[in-house]
Amino acid sequence: MEKILEVNDLHVSFDTFAGEVQAVRGVNFHLNKGETLAIVGESGSGKSVTSKAVMRLIPNPPGRIKEGEIKFGDRDLAQLSEKEMQKIRGSEISMIFQDPMTSLNPTMTIGKQIMEGLVKHQNMSKSEAKERAIELLKLVGIPNAEGRINEFPHQFSGGMRQRVVIAIALACNPRVLIADEPTTALDVTIQAQILELLNDLQEKMGTSIIFITHDLGVVANIADRVAVMYAGKIVETGTVDEIFYNPQHPYTWGLLGSMPSLDSTDEELIAIPGSPPDLLDPPKGDAFAPRNPYAMKIDTEMEPPLFKISDTHYAATWLLHEKAPKVEPPAAIKKRMQGMAPSEPIIGAKDGGKNV
Amino acid sequence: MGRYIGGRIISMLITFLIIASLTFFLMKLLPGTPFNNQDKLTETQIVQLNDKYGLNDPVPVQYFNYMKNLLSGDLGVSFQQDGREVSTIIGERIGPSAYLGLQSLVVGTIIGLFLGIIAALKHNSFLDYGTMVIAVLGISIPNFVIAGLMQYWLGVKWQLLPVAYWDGFAYTIMPTIAIASIVVATIARFMRTEMLEVLGQDYITTAKAKGLSSTAVVIRHTIRNASIPIITIMGPLVVGLMTGTLVIEQIFVIPGLGEKFVNSILTNDFPIIMGTTLFFSLLFIVVILLVDIMYGIIDPRIRLAGGKG
Numbered sequence: 001m002e003k004i005l006e007v008n009d010l011h012v013s014f015d016t017f018a019g020e021v022q023a024v025r026g027v028n029f030h031l032n033k034g035e036t037l038a039i040v041g042e043s044g045s046g047k048s049v050t051s052k053a054v055m056r057l058i059p060n061p062p063g064r065i066k067e068g069e070i071k072f073g074d075r076d077l078a079q080l081s082e083k084e085m086q087k088i089r090g091s092e093i094s095m096i097f098q099d100p101m102t103s104l105n106p107t108m109t110i111g112k113q114i115m116e117g118l119v120k121h122q123n124m125s126k127s128e129a130k131e132r133a134i135e136l137l138k139l140v141g142i143p144n145a146e147g148r149i150n151e152f153p154h155q156f157s158g159g160m161r162q163r164v165v166i167a168i169a170l171a172c173n174p175r176v177l178i179a180d181e182p183t184t185a186l187d188v189t190i191q192a193q194i195l196e197l198l199n200d201l202q203e204k205m206g207t208s209i210i211f212i213t214h215d216l217g218v219v220a221n222i223a224d225r226v227a228v229m230y231a232g233k234i235v236e237t238g239t240v241d242e243i244f245y246n247p248q249h250p251y252t253w254g255l256l257g258s259m260p261s262l263d264s265t266d267e268e269l270i271a272i273p274g275s276p277p278d279l280l281d282p283p284k285g286d287a288f289a290p291r292n293p294y295a296m297k298i299d300t301e302m303e304p305p306l307f308k309i310s311d312t313h314y315a316a317t318w319l320l321h322e323k324a325p326k327v328e329p330p331a332a333i334k335k336r337m338q339g340m341a342p343s344e345p346i347i348g349a350k351d352g353g354k355n356v
Numbered sequence: 357m358g359r360y361i362g363g364r365i366i367s368m369l370i371t372f373l374i375i376a377s378l379t380f381f382l383m384k385l386l387p388g389t390p391f392n393n394q395d396k397l398t399e400t401q402i403v404q405l406n407d408k409y410g411l412n413d414p415v416p417v418q419y420f421n422y423m424k425n426l427l428s429g430d431l432g433v434s435f436q437q438d439g440r441e442v443s444t445i446i447g448e449r450i451g452p453s454a455y456l457g458l459q460s461l462v463v464g465t466i467i468g469l470f471l472g473i474i475a476a477l478k479h480n481s482f483l484d485y486g487t488m489v490i491a492v493l494g495i496s497i498p499n500f501v502i503a504g505l506m507q508y509w510l511g512v513k514w515q516l517l518p519v520a521y522w523d524g525f526a527y528t529i530m531p532t533i534a535i536a537s538i539v540v541a542t543i544a545r546f547m548r549t550e551m552l553e554v555l556g557q558d559y560i561t562t563a564k565a566k567g568l569s570s571t572a573v574v575i576r577h578t579i580r581n582a583s584i585p586i587i588t589i590m591g592p593l594v595v596g597l598m599t600g601t602l603v604i605e606q607i608f609v610i611p612g613l614g615e616k617f618v619n620s621i622l623t624n625d626f627p628i629i630m631g632t633t634l635f636f637s638l639l640f641i642v643v644i645l646l647v648d649i650m651y652g653i654i655d656p657r658i659r660l661a662g663g664k665g
Contacts, residue, residue, distance in 0.1 A: 057564060082570075090567030097565075102558040107580050107655055116576070117566040152656040168566065 004208050005031040005054070005093075005176055010068035010078075012046070012053050015061060022279050023049045025232035026068070031176065036202065036209040038219040038240075040255065041229035044276050047212045050229070051178045053078075054210070055095055056085045072176075091121035094169035098181040100161035104153040110137075110164045111149035117171045136167040139204075141197060159190035166197065173205060180212045195221050216259045220244060225312070228252050231277050231287035238313035245336055248307075248315040250292045253333045270330060286318070294319060294327050364648070368641045373423075375637045376630070380422060383629055384415055390435040390624040409435065422630070431634075432627035436620075442631035446613060450635075452522050453605065453612035457597055460532045464539025469586070471540065472547025473579065479552060487544060494541025499600050503534040503607045520609045531608045535600050539593060546589055550582035557581075584655050591647045595640055 012024035024046040031037050039047045052058050054070055056077060070077035072093070077085070089095075097103040105113060114136060115129040124132065130149070137145035140163040153161055162182060169177055179198065183191040199222060202209055211222055219226055219240065226243040228236040228251065236249040247253055257270035274291035277283050283290070289299035298304075298318050307320035318324055328334065389411060391402050406412045410421060425432060431442035475487040510530060511519035518527050554560065555578055563577045564570075602614035609615075613632055620628035651658045 055565060057561060086567045086569055088567070089565055095562075095565040097558055097562060099558060103562045105559040105563065105577050105581065106657060107584075108577070113562075116563075116568060116572075120567060120572075154657045165562070168562070 001032040001035075003030045004033045004072070005210075006069075006071040007050070007054065008069045008071065010050065010053060010070065011066040012049050012058060012063060013066045014063045016280075019280050022282055023063075023232055024053065025279075025282060027229070027232070027234055029227050029234060029237065031208050031210060032224075033175075033208055034202075034206050035224040036211055036222055038211045038213060038223035038226045039229055039234075040213055040216060040219055040226060042214055042255075042276060044279075045229040046232040046279075047214075047229050048180055051095070051180050051210060051212050054178060055089060055093060056080070056082075057089075057095070087121070090117045090169075090174070091172040092174055093176045093178065094172070094174040096162075096165050096169045096177065096179040096182045099185040100158055100165050101185065103165055104161055106153055109150050109152055110156070114149075114164070114168050114171055117168065121172045132171070133167075136171055137164070139170070139201070140164070140167045142167075158186055159193060162186060162190075162194055163197065166194075166201070170201060170205065170207070174207060176210065177207045178210045178212070181214070182211075183218060184213070184215070191218070198222060216244075216255055228255065231282065232279055233287065233316070235288065235317070236315040238309070238315075242310065242313040246309070246313070247329075247333060247337075248309055248313075248320060249288075249317045250294045250319070250329075251288050252315070253329050254291075256336065257330055257332050270332070286316075296324065361645075361649070364645055368645065371641055372634070372638060376423065376426060376634055377419070379630060379633045380419055381415075383626055384418075386621075386624055388624055390626065426634075431631040434625055434628050436623055436625045436628070442627045445616065445628065446631055446635055449611065449613040449616045451612075452610050453601055453614055456528060456531055456535065456605070456610065456612065457601055459528060460535035460601075461539060461594065461597060463532060464536030465543055465590075467536070468540040468543025469547050469583070471544040473551055473574070475544065475548040476551030476555065476582075477574065484548075487548070491541040491544045491548075494537040495545075497537070499534045499537060500603050500607055502537055503530065503604055506530045506533065507607070520607070522608075522610045522612075527608075527610075531604050531610060534604050534607075535597060538596060538600065542589060542593055543586060546586055547582060550585050551578060554578050554582045580654065584651070587647055587650050587654065590650075591644050594643045598636055598639065 007027060007029050010024055010027045011022070014021040014023055027046070027050055029037065029039075039050065041047045049058065049063075053065055054077065056065075058065065065078050068078060072088070077088070080088070104110065111130060111133050114133040115124075115126070118124045118129040118132055119126070122129075134145045134149055137149060142148060142160060142163055148156075153164070156164060166182075182198070183194050186194060195218060198209065198211075201207070209222075211219070213219060223240050225239050226237065227234045228243065228249065230251050236243065236247065236252045238246075243252060244256070247256055251272070254270065254272035258272060260269060272291055277287050277290070283300075285301050286292070286295070286299040286304055289295040292299065296318055302318075304316045304318045304321075306314040306316045308314055309320070319327060329337065389402075389406065390409075391397055391405055397405070403412075410418060413421070422432070431446075434440050434442060434445055437445070471487045471490065475484045478484050506517075507519050507530065510516045517530055521527060560573060560577055563573045568576070598614075601612065602618055604610075605612040605614040606618055613635070616628065617632040617636075619625075620632065
């Protein structure tokens with residue numbers, strides 16, 4: 001498969017008064033053409049920072065890409081000048097943000113906001129750009145596109161605004177779309193519609209998507225592959241089936257265990273105890289060790305490397321080392337691994353309605 | 357929109373009448389009559405004059421007569437310049453005041469916006485701190501102090517500009533700087549804060565993610581949103597400008613409305629006090645209406661009844 005984007009050993013730090021916060025500490029992943037990669041993790045795990053770093057949208061100061069490369073074709077995005085990045089942003093790599101209520105300019109008509117990128121990147125005239133904008137609004141499912149193109153963001157509902165945001169992102173047919181928690185601020189029925197829309201558009205346009213979320217239910221619906229992030233590192237990566245039905249990292253077990261599913265009414269939700277480490281002073285060894293009931297002595301001393309489980313499945317936990325004792329994952333996870341009742345997540349995009 | 361403005365004009369008229377009444381009664385509380393200081397007049401002459409101008413009538417009757425005349429557009433005649441219509445006097449005095457006020461407002465707003473924008477874009481830099489020092493000085497030093505200092509240095513010591521009076525553009529420079537200083541300072545500080553606020557908004561990140569250049573992001577997405585709160589302070593600022601003008605006209609001996617206003621109070625020239633006060637109030641009321649209309653133009657969320665949404 002053709003790799004369209006490859007991130008190698010990415011480090012992003014923020015210089016604060018208290019010191020250097022190492023938000024991303026050596027992340028590696030790649031994105032294949034036409035696939036959807038989900039990056040999951042709790043708040044502060046560095047998933048948003050990683051995606052913003054790819055777009056080079058980390059405000060500097062205080063943020064900076066400390067080291068690592070972001071290979072996009074034959075270019076290294078980490079090294080490009082701001083001017084060169086401006087040519088890539090919006091035309092080759094686009095981004096959708098979390099909160100549609102605040103990510104549109106309140107004093108500009110949505111038509112103009114969509115047209116801006118077209119005029120900039122594709123040298124369209126105003127009338128051509130307007131035609132294309134109407135086309136895009138239709139594509140993302142906004143009824144009466146011709147009439148609504150001259151309206152302002154406050155005249156749209158949250159779900160409709162997110163559709164507009166998607167139209168803006170897709171305006172120039174980008175090769176990569178980064179969706180940073182695009183459904184988090186929406187209510188559940190609208191979430192399903194937006195996910196369905198993204199799935200649809202990906203099929204039509206062949207865009208590769210990086211989907212940032214903390215919601216594993218969403219992941220199951222949209223992703224081909226999953227990368228689980230914790231404390232600025234990727235701790236497990238694999239295909240959706242591998243992550244959902246054969247998870248290896250205790251943190252992934254925790255995430256899956258804390259996800260409600262329709263068929264597990266008899267079980268309690270498991271919470272992961274404790275809170276993520278302070279990245280101002282990252283712990284020695286495995287960052288997850290203090291919250292990990294399966295932690296071993298080595299976890300507090302040495303960081304685990306990525307162990308290979310299959311060609312597509314890797315996890316960074318010492319439990320996979322040949323000398324590690326065999327441990328039993330939690331009951332709910334074991335049930336999954338045995339292939340019992342692969343649960344449909346609550347949020348089912350496939351069943352979502354078509355209209356907002 | 358038409359209906360909205362119609363309603364606003366009616367409430368403006370009511371406001372205007374209330375101001376007229378309050379001013380009338382407050383003015384009646386001023387000690388003395390217009391003729392007290394004129395020692396040369398005999399008792400009988402003063403009684404005759406009071407009779408002539410109706411000042412012997414009970415206050416409610418005077419009020420009723422004044423309001424009747426006011427509603428028919430008659431502001432009366434000046435006591436000091438016998439027989440001259442108040443409206444004529446305002447008419448010939450308004451020129452320099454309006455010129456000075458407008459020039460200060462325009463120059464002050466443009467410089468203020470510019471400084472505020474620069475300060476925000478170069479946040480925490482030398483330019484930022486320098487601008488804010490200017491802003492603090494502009495707000496904390498009263499304009500008559502600035503005026504006096506300028507007259508001394510630019511006018512007397514270095515002979516660069518005429519010290520006072522009103523005779524061409526060179527004569528407007530110092531008064532304009534004195535009046536505009538507060539405008540520059542206020543607007544620069546507000547604009548800087550608002551720009552910083554807007555620059556941190558999500559839609560600015562969206563604009564950047566479209567690949568727009570930083571200039572386009574600032575001009576198309578930041579300035580317009582940052583200037584909405586600026587419009588709010590324009591109303592009070594214009595009022596401050598009017599009162600500021602009163603003192604400055606006095607200092608620079610400018611034959612403007614403010615100078616006339618101050619003198620009319622000193623000499624108890626009732627019709628002039630009423631006329632100029634009402635004129636200033638009317639101006640203020642109109643400015644507030646304009647500010648509200650401007651809101652609707654610049655911020656689509658506040659567009660009022662008539663339009664959609």
